[in-house]
Every structure is written in structure tokens, then in C-alpha cells.
Amino acid sequence: MEKITSFTIDHIKLQPGLYVSRKDKVGAETVTTFDLRLTSPNEEPVMNTAEMHTMEHLAATYLRNEPTWKDKVLYFGPMGCRTGFYLLLSGDYTSRDVLSLVKDCFVFIGEFSGEVPGASAKDCGNYLDMNLPMANYWGRKYAALLESADDSRLTYPE
Numbered sequence: 831m832e833k834i835t836s837f838t839i840d841h842i843k844l845q846p847g848l849y850v851s852r853k854d855k856v857g858a859e860t861v862t863t864f865d866l867r868l869t870s871p872n873e874e875p876v877m878n879t880a881e882m883h884t885m886e887h888l889a890a891t892y893l894r895n896e897p898t899w900k901d902k903v904l905y906f907g908p909m910g911c912r913t914g915f916y917l918l919l920s921g922d923y924t925s926r927d928v929l930s931l932v933k934d935c936f937v938f939i940g941e942f943s944g945e946v947p948g949a950s951a952k953d954c955g956n957y958l959d960m961n962l963p964m965a966n967y968w969g970r971k972y973a974a975l976l977e978s979a980d981d982s983r984l985t986y987p988e
Contacts, residue, residue, distance in 0.1 A: 835851070835852050836851060836852075836865075839851075839865075839986055839987075840987055840988075841871040841872060842871075842872065843987035843988075844867060844870070844871050844986070844987060845867070845870050845982070845983065845987075846867050846868055846869060846870060846914075846972070846975055846983070847867055847925075847975070847979060847982070847983030847984060848864060848865070848866055848867075848925045848928070848929060848932055848976060848979065848983065848984055849864065849865040849867065849925060849984065849985065849986050850862060850863070850864060850865075850923070850924060850925055850986075851863040851864060851865040851916065853922060859920055859921075860920075860921060860922040861904060861918055861919070861920060861921075862918070862919050862921060862922060862923045863916055863917070863918050864916065864917040864918075864919070864923075864925070864928060864932070865909075865914060865916065865986075866914045866915040866916070866917055866932060866972070867913060867914040868913065868914045868915070868968055868971070868972050869913045869914065870913075871911065871913050876911065876912035876913055877912050877913070877964075877968060878912075878961065878964065879912070879959060880959050880960055880961035880964065881961040881964035881965045881967075881968055882908045882912060882915075883908075883956065883959050883960055883961075884946055884949075884960045884961055884962050884964070884965035885915070885939055885965045885968060885969065886906065886907055886908055886915070887946050887947055887948050887949060887954070887960075888938065888939045888942055888946065888947070888965060888969075889906050889915070889935050889936075889939060890906045890907075891947040891948070892934075892935045892938045892939070893906055893917070893931075893935060896931065896934075896935075898931075899919070899928075899931055901920075902919045902920045902921055903917075903918075903919060903920075904918040904919060904920055905917070905918040906918075917932070924984075925984035925985070926984060929976060929979065929984070932976060933973050933976040933977065936968075936969045936970075936972045936973040936976065937969070937973045938969070939965055939966065939968070939969030939973075940966050940967075940968075940969030940970035940971075940973055941966070941969070941970075942962070942965070942966065942969070943962075943966075946960055946962060
């Protein structure tokens, strides 16, 4: 079998950032997949599932309520390696096009307090696996990185 695109990225050189992972045609529409990389693969500890689960709930809620982008959001979810998230949007975009959206989303995560949306037995299949303080930490950390992101954090390394 052929190696899939995400396994062709040099994870030794990859640093936290916001990257276009791939663009796919679905009929006449383009779907852009973004790699929201929060940790340096194979160098830093990965995120725990509880904070990733919390961030998923918060980001999905934020993105699906954001007035300009909500109708373009197809998916937001964690990477299996626990170093970041994938965001799939309907349309042909660059990292710069969505930088403000993603930064604002992670500011929201960093500042969120109160009951996590969907964190109940009725709404979620694993509602007890949540860690809001760590989600806040990662939200603040990633938003700060995006605040000063240059091309080295917006384009995959060669």
C-alpha cells in the first residue's frame, strides 16, 4: 500500500504550528484539512486524553457557532498521536486564511470557565474524561504561538 500523506511529513523537523495538511476535491468543492500541531512530535510529551477531549468539546462548540465560518466547518477532532488536532473546512484555504479563526478559537479555550458544553452522560460517551484546567493551559499556549506565527509555523518543513 502507498504511504498516506500525513505519514510523509518529516515529524523530526515538525514544530507546533498551523499547517495545511491536504486539500481534497469532493465533487466540485474543495475540502481543506488543517494540522493544528500543539506539541513538537517525538520531543515533547503528548497531551493527555482528558484535556484533548475537553478542547475538542470547546473547539467544536466555538467553531460551529462562529458566525463567519460555522457553515464551512466539517470536522474538528484529535490526532491519534495526541500532538494536535485536525480541522476540516469546506473551501480552498491557506493557513493564513484561517489563522485568526484558529487563534480566536484557542483564546476561547484558554479563557473558558464553567461547565464544558456537552459534558454530561446524556450528551457524551465519556463525559468524565475531562480536564478543563489543562485545556485552558493548552488553549493559552497555542493561542500565544499563533499570535506571532511566521511562515515557519504556517508551512510544513521541507
